[in-house]
Amino acid sequence: MSSVIDFLNTIFWSYVLIYGLLAVGIFFTIRLGFIQFVHFGELFRSVLRAPTTDKNGISPFQALTVSLASRVGTGNLAGVAVAIYLGGPGAIFWMWMVALVGMATAYSESALAQLYKIKGPEGNYRGGPAFYIARGLGLPWLGAIFAVCLILSFGLVFNAVQANSIAEAFEGAFGLPKLVTGLVIAGLAGVIIFGGIKKIAQVAEIVVPFMAGGYLLLAVYVLIVNITDVPHVLWTIVSSAFGFNEAVGGVAGGIIAAMLNGIKRGLFSNEAGMGSAPNIAAVATPVPHHPSSQGFVQALGVFIDTILVCTATATMILLSGVLEPGSGVTGTQLTQQALSVHIGAAGHYFIAIAIFFFAFTSVIGNYSYAENAMVYLGLGDKPKLMVLRGILLAMVVWGSIQTIQTVFDLADASMGLMATINLIAIVLLSGTVVKLTNDYFAQRKLGKEPTFNPHDYPELKGKIDQSIWDGQ
Numbered sequence: 001m002s003s004v005i006d007f008l009n010t011i012f013w014s015y016v017l018i019y020g021l022l023a024v025g026i027f028f029t030i031r032l033g034f035i036q037f038v039h040f041g042e043l044f045r046s047v048l049r050a051p052t053t054d055k056n057g058i059s060p061f062q063a064l065t066v067s068l069a070s071r072v073g074t075g076n077l078a079g080v081a082v083a084i085y086l087g088g089p090g091a092i093f094w095m096w097m098v099a100l101v102g103m104a105t106a107y108s109e110s111a112l113a114q115l116y117k118i119k120g121p122e123g124n125y126r127g128g129p130a131f132y133i134a135r136g137l138g139l140p141w142l143g144a145i146f147a148v149c150l151i152l153s154f155g156l157v158f159n160a161v162q163a164n165s166i167a168e169a170f171e172g173a174f175g176l177p178k179l180v181t182g183l184v185i186a187g188l189a190g191v192i193i194f195g196g197i198k199k200i201a202q203v204a205e206i207v208v209p210f211m212a213g214g215y216l217l218l219a220v221y222v223l224i225v226n227i228t229d230v231p232h233v234l235w236t237i238v239s240s241a242f243g244f245n246e247a248v249g250g251v252a253g254g255i256i257a258a259m260l261n262g263i264k265r266g267l268f269s270n271e272a273g274m275g276s277a278p279n280i281a282a283v284a285t286p287v288p289h290h291p292s293s294q295g296f297v298q299a300l301g302v303f304i305d306t307i308l309v310c311t312a313t314a315t316m317i318l319l320s321g322v323l324e325p326g327s328g329v330t331g332t333q334l335t336q337q338a339l340s341v342h343i344g345a346a347g348h349y350f351i352a353i354a355i356f357f358f359a360f361t362s363v364i365g366n367y368s369y370a371e372n373a374m375v376y377l378g379l380g381d382k383p384k385l386m387v388l389r390g391i392l393l394a395m396v397v398w399g400s401i402q403t404i405q406t407v408f409d410l411a412d413a414s415m416g417l418m419a420t421i422n423l424i425a426i427v428l429l430s431g432t433v434v435k436l437t438n439d440y441f442a443q444r445k446l447g448k449e450p451t452f453n454p455h456d457y458p459e460l461k462g463k464i465d466q467s468i469w470d471g472q
């Protein structure tokens with residue numbers, strides 16, 4: 001079993017996805033006319049508008065914070081450190097590149113999720129890749145495979161990984177037994193997830209801005225204190241990315257190592273193209289009432305995750321001077337050492353607390369994705385969701401006290417399969433994305449508030465729920 005899983009992960013993560021996710025990002029960036037750069041301001045306007053009175057969905061801001069709850073996890077702390085350790089400072093440049101093109105992918109998959117959403121149990125909006133694979137491509141069996149992979153990876157195993165990160169950090173910083181930490185996390189998560197997606201959204205819109213804002217403020221403080229060294233660090237990142245300054249990284253492989261590690265960690269962190277964030281994008285009531293507007297919201301999520309939060313971690317590490325290739329000090333330990341240089345012994349505790357918030361919000365965000373997948377599979381009634389929630393909480397406790405590498409590798413393989421399915425689907429549906437985008441900006445050009453009219457899309461008749469869009 002381990003050999004099969006290892007083989008699948010090698011195929012997915014060394015060949016298909018590393019190049020596939022990047023290629024699809026470039027494809028949509030070009031086909032949509034560099035939308036994430038030309039219309040950068042639209043990313044913010046789509047979030048900052050006042051929410052509608054439509055109670056069937058959540059607000060655009062809530063959708064952004066829930067997706068950030070999932071995106072911003074331990075990868076933003078430990079993953080960035082690993083990328084720098086293995087690929088040198090140049091890895092950060094390639095993280096930026098994959099995020100910038102990934103914004104177009106995130107826009108496309110989330111706009112499609114909005115377009116093909118339905119009204120699920122209790123009238124709430126539901127959608128995501130499984131829905132647009134089934135309704136847009138007419139392949140419900142492939143949508144089912146996607147949904148199962150999503151539940152297995154994001155709904156269950158990845159939450160065990162997040163719990164393990166919190167438990168290890170708290171044991172190291174405060175001496176708290178891992179089992180106690182696991183039970184506390186499960187208890188807190190249970191209070192939230194048993195309230196459903198709307199409860200998760202209400203918590204996320206409060207906790208996530210506090211969490212990300214506090215971390216970014218610390219990074220700004222570090223930049224101000226070390227302002228004279230910042231230009232050198234930025235030059236080191238850029239020059240190392242192209243092999244001009246390999247000695248700084250001290251890593252074997254130079255530019256290749258920087259590219260591979262930066263791209264891989266960037267894709268893991270921002271999730272653009274993975275098919276995860278579209279599940280919450282579909283739940284939102286977009287403002288303006290057009291599928292494209294929610295696409296812009298989720299493109300902003302990629303920007304915040306990588307360009308802001310990951311860069312904050314990277315600059316604090318590089319400004320600290322603690323990076324020593326070959327030392328074995330990497331991941332969370334490296335980030336903690338860097339913070340200790342900047343703010344003293346408090347750095348060790350700060351990272352432990354940051355890991356708690358980053359990982360805990362990922363647990364509740366990941367659950368919201370799994371709940372959507374359950375609805376697609378026809379398992380969205382309360383008793384079945386209660387079973388999912390119970391298993392998730394058990395995985396949190398289990399993950400906090402032990403790691404079984406085969407299980408985590410299986411989750412990686414599962415995520416690799418779902419991401420591959422999603423990439424193929426959004427490329428096949430790219431014509432629809434282009435039409436939606438052109439429609440949105442044509443209305444903007446006329447001075448109108450963009451509104452989606454399903455009757456302008458006769459090819460979608462019978463594939464989308466027109467009642468959601470009519471009368472809005």
